[in-house]
Amino acid sequence: MIEIEPVAYVRSARREPVDDGWDAVPARIELVESLGPECLEGLAEFSHAEILFHFHLAAPEAVVRGARHLRGNRDWPLVGIFAQRGKDRPNRLGSTIVEILGRDGRSLEVRGLDAIDGTPVLDIKPVMTEFLPRTPVRQPAWAHQLMRGYWSGYLV
Amino acid sequence: MIEIEPVAYVRSARREPVDDGWDAVPARIELVESLGPECLEGLAEFSHAEILFHFHLAAPEAVVRGARHLRGNRDWPLVGIFAQRGKDRPNRLGSTIVEILGRDGRSLEVRGLDAIDGTPVLDIKPVMTEFLPRTPVRQPAWAHQLMRGYWSGYLV
Numbered sequence: 001m002i003e004i005e006p007v008a009y010v011r012s013a014r015r016e017p018v019d020d021g022w023d024a025v026p027a028r029i030e031l032v033e034s035l036g037p038e039c040l041e042g043l044a045e046f047s048h049a050e051i052l053f054h055f056h057l058a059a060p061e062a063v064v065r066g067a068r069h070l071r072g073n074r075d076w077p078l079v080g081i082f083a084q085r086g087k088d089r090p091n092r093l094g095s096t097i098v099e100i101l102g103r104d105g106r107s108l109e110v111r112g113l114d115a116i117d118g119t120p121v122l123d124i125k126p127v128m129t130e131f132l133p134r135t136p137v138r139q140p141a142w143a144h145q146l147m148r149g150y151w152s153g154y155l156v
Numbered sequence: 157m158i159e160i161e162p163v164a165y166v167r168s169a170r171r172e173p174v175d176d177g178w179d180a181v182p183a184r185i186e187l188v189e190s191l192g193p194e195c196l197e198g199l200a201e202f203s204h205a206e207i208l209f210h211f212h213l214a215a216p217e218a219v220v221r222g223a224r225h226l227r228g229n230r231d232w233p234l235v236g237i238f239a240q241r242g243k244d245r246p247n248r249l250g251s252t253i254v255e256i257l258g259r260d261g262r263s264l265e266v267r268g269l270d271a272i273d274g275t276p277v278l279d280i281k282p283v284m285t286e287f288l289p290r291t292p293v294r295q296p297a298w299a300h301q302l303m304r305g306y307w308s309g310y311l312v
Binding site: 002006036039040042043054066081083089095112124130131133137143144147150151 | 196204208237241268283286290299
């Protein structure tokens with residue numbers, strides 16, 4: 001067992017988990033009291049950050065330890081939990097690259113964070129091009145379909 | 157406190173943490189006994205996966221909770237721990253996008269995993285272009301310099 005402690009919390013206008021329209025939701029990441037603002041020093045020189053977080057509202061008993069239909073819908077393909085990015089996964093960890101809009105002391109303003117208000121943040125990392133794929137990215141057609149409205153969907 | 161359990165372990169020829177030359181090191185990710193091979197079903201349809209892991213050899217007492225010079229070297233800039241990707245960070249979580257070379261049952265063969273043999277893996281996610289930066293990526297010059305030999309450095 002590895003023990004993890006939140007380093008920050010998400011402050012967002014979105015309070016319910018929904019699937020789509022995340023880009024329209026502004027969000028702030030606020031460091032916990034025990035971490036000083038100097039932890040964020042220099043981060044705003046980067047355009048993007050990677051946010052690791054905990055799907056804290058995902059029910060432990062709903063965690064899939066095998067394969068399932070995407071979004072729990074039989075119309076979507078049946079794939080392994082590690083071939084999808086949904087919340088009902090072992091360890092319930094999320095990871096999303098966000099755009100950095102600004103930083104003010106111990107608070108980071110971001111766009112494109114698909115985590116609701118109150119979500120515990122476990123790490124913040126700068127995005128470096130060297131850590132992005134260095135060979136062409138290929139993915140099955142269903143992944144494009146699934147993501148169609150994710151960032152700018154009609155549920156905004 | 158959030159409790160996390162390894163979902164897999166890294167098997168690699170590299171047994172010591174070093175800074176550079178990671179692309180030349182082949183690695184395998186092997187699921188723990190309690191997770192069935194069906195967890196990986198469909199993952200090889202993706203070219204890349206994101207691997208979340210634990211820097212298990214990083215000493216808890218070395219964790220930086222503020223700013224430090226990069227790589228602990230005063231010749232590099234002083235920046236916040238969340239503006240760098242090094243191992244001595246709160247929660248000691250690593251996150252790396254790797255190329256998927258193949259999958260055999262409960263084992264995933266990858267390239268570009270900067271984690272040594274025995275590293276606990278905490279999550280495996282498919283890389284979808286929709287989860288990569290959707291606006292231009294900018295980073296300070298030091299980040300490019302720092303990464304110069306990281307993947308194909310002379311330490312190979």
